Amino acid sequence: MKVKDIMTQDPIFCTPQTGLQAVAHMMCDADCGEIPIVESPTNPKPVGVITDRDITCRAVAEGKNPLQLKAQDCMSSPVITVTPETELEECCQLIEQRRIRRVLVVDEDGRCCGIVSQADIARRCPPNLASEVVKEVSQPAAA
Secondary structure: OHHHHHOOOOOOOOOOOHHHHHHHHHHOOOOOOOEEEEEEEOOOEEEEEEEHHHHHHHHHHHOOOOOEHHHHHHHHHOOOOOOOOHHHHHHHHHHHHOOOOOOEOOOOOEEEEEEEEHHHHHHHHOOHHHHHHHHHHOOOOOO
16 A cells, blocks of 8 residues: 555645644644645645644744744744655654654655645554554654
8 A cells, every 4th residue: 555545635735934824724724633735825845734732832832922933933844855755664664753743745856745644644544554654653762
């Protein structure tokens, strides 16, 4: 099985200059916890990602006013990516090794074309693979 068989296609995205409140609205509207951040609307090459946790930890918890921040102020970078042709086992190993809950999918030109999330894996993969991914990603970070 390949990434293209389970990925969520054509995710919504924003740019580094998108306001944090707009990013949060995008997450609510799309019922998702991560938004890819791309160079520009016409050049969807990922430069980062922003998660609901990024907003919480890098803005709210630090006492910053999220209404005055941009996506670039809270984003995670560099971006971890796979291609649609990546074998699913390899994708899951990457997710486990990096302890991330989602990975961006880029096409042959490096443009964002999808996302693979733990939910995608849980819904579309064998239960043993899904449980292994959740178990490994959920391990506490080494002190």
